[in-house]
Every structure is written in structure tokens, then in C-alpha cells.
Amino acid sequence: MVEPFVIKAQNLSKRVSSVDRTAVRTTENNSLQILSGIDVEIKKGDSLAIVGRSGSGKTTLLGLLAGLDLPSEGAVYILDRNLSAMDEDERAELRAKHIGFIFQSFQLLPSLSALENVMLPLELRGDKQAQSEAGKFLERVGLSERLDHHPHQLSGGEQQRVAIARAFACKPSILFADEPTGNLDRETGQQIIELLFELNRTEHTTLVMVTHDDSLAKKCKHILRIDGGRQV
Amino acid sequence: MTERVISLKNVKLFKISAKLLKKEFRQRELKILFFAALISVATVSLVSLLGDHLQRLIVHSSSQFLAADRQLNSPRSIPDGWLKTAESMGIETAQTLSFASMLFAGEQMQLVSVKAVSDRYPLKGTLETSEKPFSPSVATHEIPAPGTIWINPRLFPLLSIDVGAVISVGDKDFVVSRVLSREPDVGFGFSALAPRVMINLADLNATGVVQPGSRLSWRYLFSGGESELKALELWLQPKLSGSHQWVGVKEGRPAIASSMDKAETYLLLGGSLAVLLAGVAIAMSSRQFAEKQAETVALLKTLGLKGSQLVVIFSLQILFLGLVAGALGTLLGVVGFMMGASSLGVIFPELNNALTLHNVEFSSLFVGWLTVAIVMLTFALPPIIKLKAVPPMRVLRKEQSNDAASRAYNGLIWVGGSIGICSLLYLYSGDWTLVLILLMAFVLLSSLLLLFSVLVINIVAKGGGLVGTRAGSFVQLGLASVVRRRWQSVFQVLFFSLALMLLAIIYLTRTSLLGDWQSQLPTGAPNHFLINIAEEQVSDVNTYFDRKNVETSGLYPMVRGRLTHINSMPAKMAVSKGSNVNALNRELNLTWTDNLPSDNTIVKGEWWHAAEQEKNRVSVESTLAEKLGLILGDQLSFTIGDQKIEVEVQSIRTVAWENMRPNFYMIFPKGALINFSSSYITSVYLSPSQKVALNDFSRSFPTVTILEIDQLIDKIQTIIVQVSSVISLIMYLILAAAALVVIALINISMGERYREGALLRTLGAKSKLIVWSQFVEFGVIGLLSGFVAIVSAELVVWAIQSKLFNASFSWHFEIWLWLPILSGLLIGSAGFYLVRRVTTVPPLSILRQND
Incomplete structure (x- = not known):
């Protein structure tokens, strides 16, 4: 039996309008081409690293694959559903059910405690056990003592652990991580990666990760290299 | 480097x-x-x-x-040097002298009020005369030439004369050259009860009527630049005695x-x-x-x-x-x-x-x-x-x-x-008082707010576990956000309610100010006063107006008397600064009635009932009572003619002075004054078309004096309309300023809200949840702000009304309901509108912007 594709992207392109006369790769109608001709296919439980230099379009591709933005051309299918054919609310619903995120800059809400930050996506899907579930995941990332602490009271590594707990608390099918160790020192970064891959294994999550760290990329089953907006 | x-x-x-x-x-x-x-x-x-x-x-x-910028009133002529000094300062001067005298026309005679005027009279305003009695008058810049006299139209039928007739005042004969229709400085004092005649001041000595001991009223008129007039006043003040009265813009102003x-x-x-x-x-x-x-x-x-x-x-x-x-x-x-x-x-x-x-x-x-x-x-x-x-x-x-x-x-x-x-x-x-009132309001508001925020947070927190964002429904998410961002919420309520309070203050004072004016001068407010009506004419006058279908404000008897003693002490001694209370320096118009005039209100004591009428009682107007320090039960002595009466203060009442009806400082029960000779006074409203009937009235009742104030009322009413529209303009400017405060305040937290909204969307929240939760959050804050604002505004308006406008105050409970609701809806909508962009921009771009 052939494993179905969890994410499938065909001929993805992204252009943004630009009036910046210094832009190198401007097309005739003054738009800036960020991505072109990207094809991606990821099966359930797989892990994919998107690598490339700064400005190569990695984060844009991640955003397109996760439905945070729409491609100019091409299509993205998540669990066989075409994201371009959905409206924003439908995409939001899909994210709520199936997708988790980890960001380079953690993106925790400063006015919420660690526990409340993890509870947030659970509450969005109406989980009555939000508080206890969130508590469990914070315990798994080693922060059971810091439930009531606010982001500004936590170190960078601890903030990213909260973000990981938040991402896994909803038991997503797919986890998108944008440079998850980019803001951390090497040692802390290493611990975060181990935690991430361990949870990925135990929770059977599909992982899509943007990184410029080759050693981290090698931990993934597939690597997609991008240069100048093109797959290489 | x-x-x-x-x-x-x-x-x-x-x-x-x-x-x-x-x-x-x-x-x-x-x-x-x-x-x-x-x-x-x-x-x-x-x-x-x-x-x-x-x-x-x-x-x-x-x-x-x-008829001038300033007036100096005196019972005697003033030293020549005073006028010369004024003129040397570049101030224009003129003078008038008024006195009562008999006027003779052949066999006929009549008591008149003579006004002798100097060149340049009037310095301000205009005299109006006509060629024939009761014909349209025109403005003139002249005064009677020596040897001529201008007389009130009522005197023509009374003396059976025409223009050109020769009449005499004292020893001097005058030719009647014009009809005197209107003079600017007639005032509302009802002092000129006798018909007016005007002569040239140069003829005064020839009349021989001004003798030592005569009751004279000199008026010296001054006109010029404001600084010169102030300098003159400073120079004159030490020289003035109690019998002099300096009348400035403030004292001389009409209603x-x-x-x-x-x-x-x-x-x-x-x-x-x-x-x-x-x-x-x-x-x-x-x-x-x-x-x-x-x-x-x-x-x-x-x-x-x-x-x-x-x-x-x-x-x-x-x-x-x-x-x-x-x-x-x-x-x-x-x-x-x-x-x-x-x-x-x-x-x-x-x-x-x-x-x-x-x-x-x-x-x-x-x-x-x-x-x-x-x-x-x-x-x-x-x-x-x-x-x-x-x-x-x-x-x-x-x-x-x-x-x-x-x-x-x-x-x-x-x-x-x-x-x-x-x-x-x-x-x-x-005005430091106003500054103080507003600053106090601010402190009060801040204290109220502190109480409120603590209260709200307690109530919502007790509502069941404060943990989490309650992101399940937009109502709960919005409510939870108010508590979660508690200091931001407090800050927002503080400034929203400040803005709303100021808006409410201006709205409430506007409403009561306009209401105040309109109730004073409703359409059909009396615009003519009729004075000097003899007792035997009362029923005829009533019948006359009944026939014309014109309603009078009631005919009130008027007896002139002087307040001499308070509790057996000479009044000027009994009252501190007694010489400054004008009412003690002149005769007062006293009246009697059994029924409290409809626009008077008893503030202390009780009105007498017709059945239990006491002869020795009086009801005193409240501001005069305050000036004289009167309390209920005080004994007042009046001299009327050569008789004295003693009465007890039974009530103190407020009077609507600007309502254009006859008003009195002192009202007595009917029995108290019935033996004194009196004349009657009333006021009526005459429409422009009815005004022609005045000539007919004057012919039928030549002894009755008519004061026409219809033009003045027209002016007041037009001013009220214009000022109201200006006030509305100011309201809109305040509204715009308040809107800017609301936008500025929401704008402060916009970055955080965008980021939060984008993250919620990334985590799968629907746009409806996000924008409606903003609506709920700002709506609740608006509701609270509205409530705090109206409570504070009422207190401030109370202070303003009583201290600044000297007006009465009443609560505005209907606004207590709609202001919080309206502010909740409006501020909620503003939040909704300003945050709506978060749902139209890809969440990725907002998250990146905020990186």
C-alpha cells in the first residue's frame, strides 16, 4: 500500500509587487519573484528540511506550504485539500485541526503565562481539558515548574520549549518549524532539536523545518535546497 | 572618530x-x-x-x-474740572438732566419728566423722532434747538395740542417742534413714569424750575477708548461720594x-x-x-x-x-x-x-x-x-x-x-476656579477608575477560573482579554471616560443652557410693558385687550416705597456694606397679590393663603434677601409717602427676571398696601401686525406709558439662535477631538493586537473570532467608560451649573442609560474597524513585521 502524501505542492511561485528600483530580479511589471517552480511531496511521518542561504525564499515556502500565505502560481494540497480553493477561515480551521508551528522568534504572547500560551490552541478547538493537556506537555518539555511564568521571565531556550509544547499540545499531523534554533546558542539549540525530534517520533508528526544548519538538516529524511527562489 | x-x-x-x-x-x-x-x-x-x-x-x-460707554449719575452737578479732565484725556462728554415738572398748554397742565440734554447727546445709540404723533419715527442726530421742545406722543391728546403749539415749562415758553418717539437711555427702571419731554440744556436756567432742593438726576456721559475710560475711572473713583453712581458696561447692560x-x-x-x-x-x-x-x-x-x-x-x-x-x-x-x-x-x-x-x-x-x-x-x-x-x-x-x-x-x-x-x-x-473644578474632576475620575478596575477584575475572575484566554468563543475571549490586559484596560477606561466625560459635560451644559434661554424667552414672550395704569383704568385695560384677543401677564398694583429699617435698625446700618446695596438707595416697586406669580418659586417659608391673609407680612426676592442678610421672621419697615408700615418676612422666593413679565423684589398680602395710592403695571405680547393697535391704545389711554421692547427681544432671540449654532459647531470639534483620543488610544495597542491576531490565525482561529472578540473587548471597555464618564460628568456639571452659570441643576438619568450603551457600541465598533486588517493580511507578513 502506497502511503498518501500529506503535503503536495506543484509548481509553486510567489511574486510580490515592488516599486524598489534597486531590486535586481524585477520583472517587466515591477514585481519581485521570490519563488518559482517548486514541487514538494511529503508523506505521513516524513521529515523535510528546507535549506538555503538567507533571502533564498525558505520562509516564504514554509508559509505557502502551511497556508499562511497563498502562492502566485501553482497549488498546495494538505491532506488532499487544495489550499488555494479554500477561504481564509477554512484554512484557519485546517490549521487548527492539523497543523502546529514553531518560530525562530518563539512568538509567544507576552501577556499570557507559559501555561496560557500552551492552552491557547487547545481552547481555539474547544478542548475542555485544555488546562490539564497544556500542563502535561509543559511537563514533557521540562517546564512543570514554570507554568505561571510569563515569556519575559523565561530564557530563550525555555521560551522555545513553551512554543514546542504549544505546537505538540494539539497533536498536529504536520509541524512547521521556522529556524527553531536560530535565536539560541549551540548547546540549547541542540537540546531543543533533540526534544523536537523525540516528540516528532512519539507523536508520529510530519515535520517540515526551515534551517540553514546542515547538521540539523541531515537529521531529516528529505532535504529541499533552495537558491534564488528555485529548487536546486 | x-x-x-x-x-x-x-x-x-x-x-x-x-x-x-x-x-x-x-x-x-x-x-x-x-x-x-x-x-x-x-x-x-x-x-x-x-x-x-x-x-x-x-x-x-x-x-x-x-447712550455712552460710561455714565456718571449724580443728584447734583459735578465740578466743571471733572468734565474738562475727561476731555483732556480725549474722551467725548455730554450731559443730561432729568426732573419732574408741570407742563402748561393754555388751560391744560400735565406732570412730565423733563430731560434737558447737551450738545453731542446721545454719544452712543440714536434718538428717534417723528413729525406727527403716532406716525413712523426716524433716527436723528440732532437735539432740540434752544427754544424748542420735543414731546412724547401721548401728550398730544392729553394736552389737545399739535406740533407747532407753544407750551411752557416753568418760566420759559417752548415751541413743540417734534414728536419724541424713542431715546436710547430710557432704561428699564420705570423711573420715567411721567411722559417724557426733551429740551436743550441751554434753556434750563430760563425755566427757573431748578432750585436748591429740587430732585434732580444728572447724567454725565463719557465715550472714548477703553484705556482712556479706565484711566478716567481711576482718576474719578477717589472723588466720588455715596450719591455718585459710576455706571460701566457691566452695570449698564441690558438683559x-x-x-x-x-x-x-x-x-x-x-x-x-x-x-x-x-x-x-x-x-x-x-x-x-x-x-x-x-x-x-x-x-x-x-x-x-x-x-x-x-x-x-x-x-x-x-x-x-x-x-x-x-x-x-x-x-x-x-x-x-x-x-x-x-x-x-x-x-x-x-x-x-x-x-x-x-x-x-x-x-x-x-x-x-x-x-x-x-x-x-x-x-x-x-x-x-x-x-x-x-x-x-x-x-x-x-x-x-x-x-x-x-x-x-x-x-x-x-x-x-x-x-x-x-x-x-x-x-x-x-479663572482658577474653573481650572480647579476640572482638575478635581480628573482626580475624582482617576479614583473612580481605580475602584472600577479592581471591581471588574474581581467580578470576571470570580466568574470561574482566570486561567487561559477563553479562546473558545469570541465573547469569552473578548471578556478574558479585558482582564488579561488589566492595566491596559484600566488605562483605556481612564482616557475613554475622560473623553466621554468632557463630551457629556459640554452636551449637558449645552442642553440646559439652551433650555434655560428658550424657557426664558419662549415665542410669545411679552414684548411691551404698560405702566402707570390708574386703578380705575384696570378693568378698561383688561377689557380692551380681551376684545383684541391679547393676553396680558396680569395687572399688578405698584406702590413705591423705601426700605428704611431691618429689625428696628436703620437698614444701611443693619446690612454690612449697606451703602452698596442699590435697593437701599432708592424707592422700590412694591406690589400685593394673593397668588404667587406662576414663575416665582418659594425657596424658604410659605406663601400666604387668601383665607389666612395677614396684613403685616412680606415675601422677599432671594438675591436681595441674601444681600440684605434677611431670614424668615425679620421685621422690615417701609416708608411709603409719609407713612410707615412694618411687616415680617414670611417667605423668600426666586424670580425669573428675564421673562419679560412684571417682577417684584417685595410682594405684600393684599390687605397691607390697599390704602396706598397705586398705579398698575402689566406686559403683553403683540405680534408685528397687532402693533399698529398701540396708537389706538395710546389714544384711548393717554396716561398709560408704553415701553416697547419688541426689537430688543427680537435681537435676543436671533442671538440665541446664532449662538446655538456656534455652540453646535464647538460640539462637533469636541467630538472630533474625542474621536482622535479613541483612535490614538486604540492605536497604541494595535501592534500587539495585530501580532496576537496573526498568531491566533496561525493557530487556526477564524477571523470572526478575532474581530468580534475585539468588538467585545472594546465594547466592554466602552460600556464601563461610558458609565464612569456620566457619573463624573454629572458631578462636574453640577459644580459648573451652580458655580459658573448660577443655574439650577437636575440629574439626567436618561443619559445614564444611553451614554454607556452608545459608547460601548461606538468604541467596540472602532476597535472592530481598526483591527479588521489583521484578517485580510496573510498572518505570515504580520509575524515577520513583528519579528
Whole structure:
């Protein structure tokens, strides 16, 4: 039996309008081409690293694959559903059910405690056990003592652990991580990666990760290299 | 490094500033700052120009009633030197002498009030005469030539004479040359009860009627520049005795002036509130602007710019915005004034030439510029100066500076703002009481808010576990957000309710002010007074008006008497500063009635009932009672003619003086005065078409004096309409300023809300949840703000009404309901509208912006 594709992207392109006369790769109608001709296919439980230099379009591709933005051309299918054919609310619903995120800059809400930050996506899907579930995941990332602490009271590594707990608390099918160790020192970064891959294994999550760290990329089953907006 | 600093000294800071401003003006903060400054200048210019104009109208109308700018009244002639001194100061003078005398025309004789006038009379206002009795009158700049006399139209039928007849006053014969229809300084004193005749002052001695001991009333008229008149007053004051009365603009003003005065106070109040609100918006947006500039500043510092240079760069931007806002605001103010004032000019056509652009008081516009300078210096600049404290490290790490320097700058912001608020309020009101009232209101509001926020957080928190965002439903998410961002919520409620309170104050005072005026002068308010009606004419006069279908305000008997003793002590001794109480220096009009006049209200004691009528009682008007220090039960002695009566104060009542009906300081029971000879007084409303009937009335009742005040009432009513429309304009300006505060305040938390919204969407929240939760959050805050605002506003309005306008106060419970609901809906919608963008922009772009 052939494993179905969890994410499938065909001929993805992204252009943004630009009036910046210094832009190198401007097309005739003054738009800036960020991505072109990207094809991606990821099966359930797989892990994919998107690598490339700064400005190569990695984060844009991640955003397109996760439905945070729409491609100019091409299509993205998540669990066989075409994201371009959905409206924003439908995409939001899909994210709520199936997708988790980890960001380079953690993106925790400063006015919420660690526990409340993890509870947030659970509450969005109406989980009555939000508080206890969130508590469990914070315990798994080693922060059971810091439930009531606010982001500004936590170190960078601890903030990213909260973000990981938040991402896994909803038991997503797919986890998108944008440079998850980019803001951390090497040692802390290493611990975060181990935690991430361990949870990925135990929770059977599909992982899509943007990184410029080759050693981290090698931990993934597939690597997609991008240069100048093109797959290489 | 030294070279670099030197080269940077040569950097054209102005150019950098202009370049940055061009880019930054797209930011909402600078737009709010600019529009708030614009509104301040426009409001202040408008209010100040209109205030000056109203003041001019007051002075003008007062002068008309005085026939001069100032009057000196005296029972004796004054030393010649006084007039000469006045003239040497460049002040125009004229004089009149009034006395009662018998007028003879053949066998007929009649008691008249003679007014002998000098050249140049009247200095202000105009005399009106006609060629024949009861024919249309025209204005004249002449006075009776020596040997001629002008007489009241009523005297023609009384004496059976025509124009050209010869009549005599004392030893002198006069030729009747014109009919005297109207004189400017007739006043409302009802002193000229006998028909008026006017002669030239040069003929006075020839009449021989002025003897030592005669009852004379000299009036010396002065007209000239305000500073000269003040100098004259200063020079004269030490020379004046108790029998002299100096009548200035204030004392000589007609009832119209108090309406204009209230309007002016109101405009000032409204204007200062609008500026205060705009100041709040400016302070908030400037702080927000400075915060957004922190990274640019840090970057420019790493490039070698000094803190002071950066302050210059950003201060230049504020200066530039201030200049443009000042220029445009002034223009708007002048345009608004020209529109408002040209309609006011219609009321006093003689002032029309004062309404061209040349005569706009450009000095009034200075206040607008002073305002923008204060506002920019005290509200906008301190947060900009704080940029000095931004550490260049911020380029590398987003950290807030919180060292001693930064705290000192925060202190500067607070001190600057406080100085700004106090100086603005004092600039407009010139009245520390008003400044104090408003500051007290602010303190009160802040205390109320603290209580409220604690209460709200407790209630919502007790509502079941405070943990989490309650992101399941937008209502719960919105409510939870109010609690979660508790200090932000408190801050928002504080400023929203401040804005709403100011708006409510101005609305409530406007409503009661307009209501006050309209109730005083409803359509059909009496516009003619009829005095000197003899007792035997009362029923005929009543029948006459019944037949014409004209309603009178009731005929009141009038007996003239002097208050001599209070509790057996001479009145002037019994009252501290007794000689200054005018009522003790003259005869009062006393009346009697069994029924309390409908617009009088008993404030102390009880009205007498017809059945239990006591002869020795009196009801006293409340302000006079206060001046005389009277309380219930005091014994008052009056001298009427050569008789004395003694009465006890049974009640104290308020009187609606401006209602154009006969009003009295002292009312007696019918029995007390019935034996004294009296004349009657009434007032009626006559429409323009009915006015012709006056001639007929004068022929039927030649002894009755008619005071026509219909033109005056028309003027008052037109002014009320015009002033109301100006007040509405001020309301809109305040509303705009309040809206700016709301937008500025929501704008402060916008970045955080966008980020939060984007993250919620990333985590799968639907747009409906996000925007409606904003609606709920701001709606709840608006609801609370509305409630706090109306409670505080009522207290402030109570203080203003009783201290500033001397008006009565009543609660406005209907507003207690709709203000909170309306503010909840409006502020909720504003939040909804301003945050809606979060659902139309890809969440990725917002998350990246905020990285």
C-alpha cells in the first residue's frame, strides 16, 4: 500500500509587487519573484528540511506550504485539500485541526503565562481539558515548574520549549518549524532539536523545518535546497 | 572618530528631519498628532474670535442703553474740572438732566419728566423722532434747538395740542417742534413714569424750575477708548461720594448681555475641553511615535549622531507639523468665524462694517498660536526628548531602557503634560476656579477608575477560573482579554471616560443652557410693558385687550416705597456694606397679590393663603434677601409717602427676571398696601401686525406709558439662535477631538493586537473570532467608560451649573442609560474597524513585521 502524501505542492511561485528600483530580479511589471517552480511531496511521518542561504525564499515556502500565505502560481494540497480553493477561515480551521508551528522568534504572547500560551490552541478547538493537556506537555518539555511564568521571565531556550509544547499540545499531523534554533546558542539549540525530534517520533508528526544548519538538516529524511527562489 | 563627529556636526539636520518626516507621515501616529493640533488651533481661533466679537456686541448693546460707554449719575452737578479732565484725556462728554415738572398748554397742565440734554447727546445709540404723533419715527442726530421742545406722543391728546403749539415749562415758553418717539437711555427702571419731554440744556436756567432742593438726576456721559475710560475711572473713583453712581458696561447692560456672557463662558469652556482632549491625543500619539522611532534612533546613534542632534531632528518634525497645523487651523478658525459672525452681524447692522476680514481681531489669533506652541512643547516634545535615552544597543537587542536617565525623562513627560494642562486651562478661562473644578474632576475620575478596575477584575475572575484566554468563543475571549490586559484596560477606561466625560459635560451644559434661554424667552414672550395704569383704568385695560384677543401677564398694583429699617435698625446700618446695596438707595416697586406669580418659586417659608391673609407680612426676592442678610421672621419697615408700615418676612422666593413679565423684589398680602395710592403695571405680547393697535391704545389711554421692547427681544432671540449654532459647531470639534483620543488610544495597542491576531490565525482561529472578540473587548471597555464618564460628568456639571452659570441643576438619568450603551457600541465598533486588517493580511507578513 502506497502511503498518501500529506503535503503536495506543484509548481509553486510567489511574486510580490515592488516599486524598489534597486531590486535586481524585477520583472517587466515591477514585481519581485521570490519563488518559482517548486514541487514538494511529503508523506505521513516524513521529515523535510528546507535549506538555503538567507533571502533564498525558505520562509516564504514554509508559509505557502502551511497556508499562511497563498502562492502566485501553482497549488498546495494538505491532506488532499487544495489550499488555494479554500477561504481564509477554512484554512484557519485546517490549521487548527492539523497543523502546529514553531518560530525562530518563539512568538509567544507576552501577556499570557507559559501555561496560557500552551492552552491557547487547545481552547481555539474547544478542548475542555485544555488546562490539564497544556500542563502535561509543559511537563514533557521540562517546564512543570514554570507554568505561571510569563515569556519575559523565561530564557530563550525555555521560551522555545513553551512554543514546542504549544505546537505538540494539539497533536498536529504536520509541524512547521521556522529556524527553531536560530535565536539560541549551540548547546540549547541542540537540546531543543533533540526534544523536537523525540516528540516528532512519539507523536508520529510530519515535520517540515526551515534551517540553514546542515547538521540539523541531515537529521531529516528529505532535504529541499533552495537558491534564488528555485529548487536546486 | 573625532573627524567623524566633526563631519556629522555639518550634517544638515534639517534635511534628515524633512526626509524622515516625509516617510513617517504615513504612520497613523503622526496623522493623529497633526489633526489633533489642527483641531486645537481651529477651535481656539474660532472661540477666541467669536468671544471678542460677542464682547464687542455686549459693549455695543450696553453703550446703546447708556447712550455712552460710561455714565456718571449724580443728584447734583459735578465740578466743571471733572468734565474738562475727561476731555483732556480725549474722551467725548455730554450731559443730561432729568426732573419732574408741570407742563402748561393754555388751560391744560400735565406732570412730565423733563430731560434737558447737551450738545453731542446721545454719544452712543440714536434718538428717534417723528413729525406727527403716532406716525413712523426716524433716527436723528440732532437735539432740540434752544427754544424748542420735543414731546412724547401721548401728550398730544392729553394736552389737545399739535406740533407747532407753544407750551411752557416753568418760566420759559417752548415751541413743540417734534414728536419724541424713542431715546436710547430710557432704561428699564420705570423711573420715567411721567411722559417724557426733551429740551436743550441751554434753556434750563430760563425755566427757573431748578432750585436748591429740587430732585434732580444728572447724567454725565463719557465715550472714548477703553484705556482712556479706565484711566478716567481711576482718576474719578477717589472723588466720588455715596450719591455718585459710576455706571460701566457691566452695570449698564441690558438683559441681552447676560445671555451673551453665558454663551461666551460656554464657548470658552467648550474650547478648552476640545483642546484638552486634543492634548491627550497628541500626548499619546507622540509617545507612540517616539517609541516607534526608538530603533531608527538607535541606528542613527550607532552611525555617530549625538542624542541632542537626534532630538533636534525629531523636534524639527514636531515644529514643522505645528507650523502647518497652526496655519491651517487659523485659516479654519477664521473661516468658521466669518460664517458665524456674519450671521450675528445681521442683528446689529451698525456693526456690519466690523465684519470684514480687515477687522478680524488678529490679536485673537495669537491665542491659537500660543495654544499650538503650548500643546507641542508640553505634550508632543517630552516623549521626543526621551529618545535621547535610547541606548544604541537597541539595534542588537530589543530592550527597553530603564535606567535613571530614562526615568528622569518619564518624569519630564508627566511634568510637561501637567504644566500644559494647567496653562491651557488658565489661558482660556483666566479663572482658577474653573481650572480647579476640572482638575478635581480628573482626580475624582482617576479614583473612580481605580475602584472600577479592581471591581471588574474581581467580578470576571470570580466568574470561574482566570486561567487561559477563553479562546473558545469570541465573547469569552473578548471578556478574558479585558482582564488579561488589566492595566491596559484600566488605562483605556481612564482616557475613554475622560473623553466621554468632557463630551457629556459640554452636551449637558449645552442642553440646559439652551433650555434655560428658550424657557426664558419662549415665542410669545411679552414684548411691551404698560405702566402707570390708574386703578380705575384696570378693568378698561383688561377689557380692551380681551376684545383684541391679547393676553396680558396680569395687572399688578405698584406702590413705591423705601426700605428704611431691618429689625428696628436703620437698614444701611443693619446690612454690612449697606451703602452698596442699590435697593437701599432708592424707592422700590412694591406690589400685593394673593397668588404667587406662576414663575416665582418659594425657596424658604410659605406663601400666604387668601383665607389666612395677614396684613403685616412680606415675601422677599432671594438675591436681595441674601444681600440684605434677611431670614424668615425679620421685621422690615417701609416708608411709603409719609407713612410707615412694618411687616415680617414670611417667605423668600426666586424670580425669573428675564421673562419679560412684571417682577417684584417685595410682594405684600393684599390687605397691607390697599390704602396706598397705586398705579398698575402689566406686559403683553403683540405680534408685528397687532402693533399698529398701540396708537389706538395710546389714544384711548393717554396716561398709560408704553415701553416697547419688541426689537430688543427680537435681537435676543436671533442671538440665541446664532449662538446655538456656534455652540453646535464647538460640539462637533469636541467630538472630533474625542474621536482622535479613541483612535490614538486604540492605536497604541494595535501592534500587539495585530501580532496576537496573526498568531491566533496561525493557530487556526477564524477571523470572526478575532474581530468580534475585539468588538467585545472594546465594547466592554466602552460600556464601563461610558458609565464612569456620566457619573463624573454629572458631578462636574453640577459644580459648573451652580458655580459658573448660577443655574439650577437636575440629574439626567436618561443619559445614564444611553451614554454607556452608545459608547460601548461606538468604541467596540472602532476597535472592530481598526483591527479588521489583521484578517485580510496573510498572518505570515504580520509575524515577520513583528519579528
